[in-house]
Each structure stands twice: as structure tokens, then as C-alpha cells.
Amino acid sequence: MTKRSRSITSKLYPFALIALLLAIWSGISYFGVLPGYMLPSPWAVARAFVKDFGLLMDHARISLWESFLGLFCSTALAFVLAVLMDRFLFLHRSVYPLLVLTQTVPSIAIAPLLVLWFGYGLTPKVLLIVIVCFFPTVIGLLSGFAAVDRDVIRLFTSMGASKWQILWQVKIPSALPHFFSGFRIAASYSIVGAVVAEWLGGEGGLGVYMTRVRKSYAFDKMFAVIFLVSIISLLLLKLVGWAEKKAMPYNQKQKS
Secondary structure, three states: OHHHHHHHHHHHHHHHHHHHHHHHHHHHHHOOOOOOOOOOOHHHHHHHHHHOHHHHHHHHHHHHHHHHHHHHHHHHHHHHHHHHHHHOHHHHHHHHHHHHHHOOOOHHHHHHHHHHHHOOOHHHHHHHHHHHHHHHHHHHHHHHHHOOOHHHHHHHHHOOOOHHHHHHHHHHHHHHHHHHHHHHHHHHHHHHHHHHHHOOOOOOOHHHHHHHHHHOOOHHHHHHHHHHHHHHHHHHHHHHHHHHHHHOHHHHHHHO
16 A cells, blocks of 8 residues: 555656646746747647647647658667677677767758658658667667576577577567667657658648748647647657567566
């Protein structure tokens, strides 16, 4: 009973902080500290969200499709590269610095080049999401492979197991916690990457909607999009947490 009450109390802290921030925001708007066109009130943002709810959902479907496609491609690519880098030491030594180097270039700087090379269709958006989501996933897998108990590998080798059997039966199950740690970050980045890619053009998506309302100075609608992107990111994190529980039920039992 004590653990349950502590758990409920710990979950109340974020809601209390959010309520405090909303109260401060409402006070700033009510007393005119900042003009309404610069910082619309929470109620104006809520009205804009409700008024354009159908339109926002149409654009959100496009952004979600792009983020899911990019996340799937980045995960598949990360898995293949992580296995090859773990298998071949020279590949690990040569590719790993390049992976780190890719993270020093801002995604907003890469996006115009992708549009220049591939146009305004789906391809540059998916590629940008892959670039954004690839690094945390592959690093998580590599960390998981490196953390495998070497005695277990020696035991499997002494029993005649091949390298692929060791990979599927030892390394991948052991690397799952590290993989989901990186995948959680990648999932939250995917929707942000889709919005950033859509800023540069397209026929639909939350980034396109945000660009249009910004040009018309409808900042209440811009804030509505920002909150919607945050909500989608939180839902994606919850979805990854659910997938982690399904993939590693034994890990949940150990935690409890």
C-alpha cells in the first residue's frame, strides 16, 4: 500500500508542475505582460485546437505516416549495421567515428539539401527522419552487444554454436534493454523530424500547417500544433514502453 501511494504521489508531481506553468502563462496573458499576438492565452490555444481539430488530425495523419516509415527504415538499417559492426572489428573502427560525425550537423541544415536532391515528395522527409532516428538506435544496439557476458558466449561456443546462433540466442536478447533505450529516443525524435522536414514544403503535414499559420500570424494555432506534437511524442513513448513490456516480460518481473 505504501509503494502504491508513493507511485501515485510521484505521478502527481509532473501534473502539479504543468498546472503551475499554465497558471503562470494565464497570468501573463491576463495582465498583458506580453501582447496576445506574441503569447496567446492557454484558452485561446485550446479554442484554436478545438476549432481546427479536424484539419489538425488530417495533417497529423500525414506526419505520423512519415514518422512511422522513417522510424521503420532507420531501425532496420541500424540493426543491420550494428550486427555488421559487431561482427567485423575493422568496420566498427571505421564507421563509428562517421556515426558520431553525423550528429554534429543540425538536421535543419541537411533538410534543404535533401529537398534540392529529391524534391518535395515523401523521400526527403523519410530520409531526414532516418538520419535523425538512426544514431540512438544503432548506438543502443552496439552498447547492448558489447555488454553481453563473455562467459555465456564462451559457453555457447564450446557447445558448438555458430556466430549467428550466438547472435540470435544470446546477443540480441541481452541487447534488448539497450535497444529500447535508444529506440525510445528515436521514436520521440521521429515526429519532430517529420515536422522539420515539412517546414521546407509539401502538400500536407503538421509542419506544412505550422508554416501556413505562421505566415498568417495565427500564433494561437501555432501553439496548438506545438502541443499536438508534444502529445504525439508522449503517445509514441507510451507505445514503445508497451512494446518493451511485451518483448521483455521477464524484465518487468525483475523490476517488480
